[in-house]
Amino acid sequence: MITLTDPPTLVAPTAAVRATYLVGEMADMKDRGASTEWLAVASRDFDAFVAERIGVRERWGVPSEVFWFVSGDFYLGSLVIRHRLIADQGGGHIGYHVVSPWQGQGHATEMLRQALVKVGALGISPALLTVSPVNHASRRVVEKNGGVPDGINHEGEQRFWVPTPASSSAPSPAVAV
Numbered sequence: 001m002i003t004l005t006d007p008p009t010l011v012a013p014t015a016a017v018r019a020t021y022l023v024g025e026m027a028d029m030k031d032r033g034a035s036t037e038w039l040a041v042a043s044r045d046f047d048a049f050v051a052e053r054i055g056v057r058e059r060w061g062v063p064s065e066v067f068w069f070v071s072g073d074f075y076l077g078s079l080v081i082r083h084r085l086i087a088d089q090g091g092g093h094i095g096y097h098v099v100s101p102w103q104g105q106g107h108a109t110e111m112l113r114q115a116l117v118k119v120g121a122l123g124i125s126p127a128l129l130t131v132s133p134v135n136h137a138s139r140r141v142v143e144k145n146g147g148v149p150d151g152i153n154h155e156g157e158q159r160f161w162v163p164t165p166a167s168s169s170a171p172s173p174a175v176a177v
């Protein structure tokens with residue numbers, strides 16, 4: 001196991017982790033049997049690839065921001081924060097993945113914890129997360145961050161309300177977000 005010397009942190013996408021991003025995502029794509037063609041494009045002009053991902057942008061019709069989870073030179077995973085829910089609330093406020101070489105080491109749990117601080121600072125309280133019923137790892141990540149289940153959505157995903165630091169009281173599905 002590689003020992004990380006710096007605590008991993010959510011940061012804006014950065015070309016400083018080019019090599020570990022490309023290798024980590026390639027390993028993850030191969031493990032999932034997914035195409036790596038987009039990585040060929042990214043590797044040809046990584047600065048442009050990063051530039052397209054920095055800052056708040058319109059994605060899924062709502063303002064959203066991408067972060068990378070980074071420790072020193074190591075890229076561990078990605079996370080997106082939607083500043084508003086899309087119309088049908090699909091996908092919730094936060095989506096994430098940890099690339100396969102770094103899974104099972106608590107990184108997703110910590111990454112979501114840090115994201116909830118950012119989401120709370122946006123005034124979102126509580127945050128909505130949606131998880132496939134067969135994604136036991138992600139369910140644990142959400143539960144360990146205080147997620148409270150609230151039924152299944154139209155996509156068959158389990159909904160969770162997760163408290164953010166801005167919400168000191170227990171999360172309530174009745175809270176408008």
Ligand SMILES: CC(C)(COP(=O)(O)OP(=O)(O)OC[C@H]1O[C@@H](n2cnc3c(N)ncnc32)[C@H](O)[C@@H]1OP(=O)(O)O)[C@@H](O)C(=O)NCCC(=O)NCCS
Pocket residue numbers: 095096097098099102103104105106107108109110130131132135136137138140141
């Ligand atoms: C889901 C995912 C983010 C978890 O990342 P991770 O860094 O491995 O998660 P953590 O190390 O923080 O582990 C969280 C919990 O999941 C459990 N877990 C990890 N892998 C697991 C697996 N394959 N099956 C069941 N539980 C698993 C861990 O044991 C831990 O629970 P515990 O504390 O009760 O032991 C990662 O597997 C991933 O990126 N998957 C693909 C994309 C995805 O599913 N994203 C989430 C969409 S909602």
